[in-house]
Amino acid sequence: MDSLGPVYPPGHTALLLVDPYNDFLSEGGKFWPRLAEVAAGVDLLANLRRIRQAIRCARWPLFFVPHHRAMPNDFERWQHPTPWQQAMSQAQAFAMNSWGGQWHPDLTPGPGDTVAREHWGTNGFLGTDLDLLLKQQRISHVVVVGAIANTCIETTARHASELGYHVTLVTDATAALSHDAMFYAHEVNGPTFAHALLTTREFLARVPFTTDP
Numbered sequence: 415m416d417s418l419g420p421v422y423p424p425g426h427t428a429l430l431l432v433d434p435y436n437d438f439l440s441e442g443g444k445f446w447p448r449l450a451e452v453a454a455g456v457d458l459l460a461n462l463r464r465i466r467q468a469i470r471c472a473r474w475p476l477f478f479v480p481h482h483r484a485m486p487n488d489f490e491r492w493q494h495p496t497p498w499q500q501a502m503s504q505a506q507a508f509a510m511n512s513w514g515g516q517w518h519p520d521l522t523p524g525p526g527d528t529v530a531r532e533h534w535g536t537n538g539f540l541g542t543d544l545d546l547l548l549k550q551q552r553i554s555h556v557v558v559v560g561a562i563a564n565t566c567i568e569t570t571a572r573h574a575s576e577l578g579y580h581v582t583l584v585t586d587a588t589a590a591l592s593h594d595a596m597f598y599a600h601e602v603n604g605p606t607f608a609h610a611l612l613t614t615r616e617f618l619a620r621v622p623f624t625t626d627p
Contacts, residue, residue, distance in 0.1 A: 420555075420582055420610040422474075422620060428553045429469050430574075432479040432538060432560030432567055434462070434521035437507050437514035439561065444505050444514055448591045449561065455593075456586035461614040463520055465559060465587055468621045470524075475551055478529040479538035479560070479570060483508045483515040498565060499535065538570035545577060555580040557617065559587035563599040575607040582610040584617050 437443040439459065441450075453459065469476060482488070484506045489495040495503070502508075508515040523529055528551075531542040539545050548556070556579045558571040567588050575581045583604050590596045604611050612620075 420580070420612075420620065422555055422557075424622070426552055427555040427557065428475040428477055428548060428551070429465065430477050430479050430538065430544075430556050430558045430560075430570065431462075431466075431521065432558065432570055433481045433508075433562075434478070434518045434560055435481070435508045435514060436516050436518055439518040439521070442513075444507055445591075449589045452591070452593060452596055453589040456589060456596075457614075458587065458589045459518075459520070461584070461587045462559060464614060464618060465557075465584065466521065468618050472621050474621075475553070476523075476527045477544065477547065478517075478523055478527060479542075479544060479566075480529065480532045481508055481566065482532040482534045483510040485510050496535065533566075533570075536565045536569040537573050538566060539573045539577070548579070553579070555582070557582040557584060559584050561589060562595075563588040563590040564595040564603075565590075568599050568603060571604075572607045575609070581608045582612060582617070583608045584614055585611055586613050587617075 438445050438449060440446060484503060488503050489499060528547055530538065530544040530547055533540060533542050556574050558567055558581065560567060571581050571583055583600065585600045590599060600611060
């Protein structure tokens with residue numbers, strides 16, 4: 415962990431927004447009822463909006479890190495799909511060509527944003543072009559937000575640290591299916607690989623030309 419707090423070099427810092435789908439973040443989404451309590455407790459959607467606006471003003475690059483959009487029988491020939499993959503497939507989370515598989519209306523890609531290839535598990539790097547896209551833009555520092563804290567956020571952020579990126583987790587700009595999952599993601603696991611764990615207010619104080627409302 416950085417003793418004096420993280421410094422984000424201009425032109426080399428990017429926001430990774432993981433799985434901002436309606437099925438996770440919108441009322442009526444398939445997983446929203448299970449995320450809603452934790453999300454409301456940390457003010458997730460408001461914090462994601464603040465962060466999105468701040469990095470836009472600071473002209474930091476934004477990378478969307480999307481999960482595979484489900485289709486029937488995705489894992490029919492797989493030998494060892496994980497329990498999470500099986501559950502997501504059974505629910506047809508983020509189903510292809512469905513409302514649930516569309517971006518949350520406040521978190522859609524805009525001009526200049528980058529959308530990585532979809533990941534099949536919980537790792538936004540594995541089997542995708544995310545690392546290549548970041549390196550092409552000379553990114554050295556990544557700030558990871560979105561869903562879910564103890565699955566795709568944790569795995570993607572941990573892999574980023576293994577690849578040599580400086581990693582920041584914004585602890586109230588994500589959510590999980592339980593308060594216990596949030597606790598372990600941020601209090602137990604996060605400090606073993608992330609270089610900084612900040613609240614939205616703490617993070618925004620370090621984004622140039624912005625103030626936290």
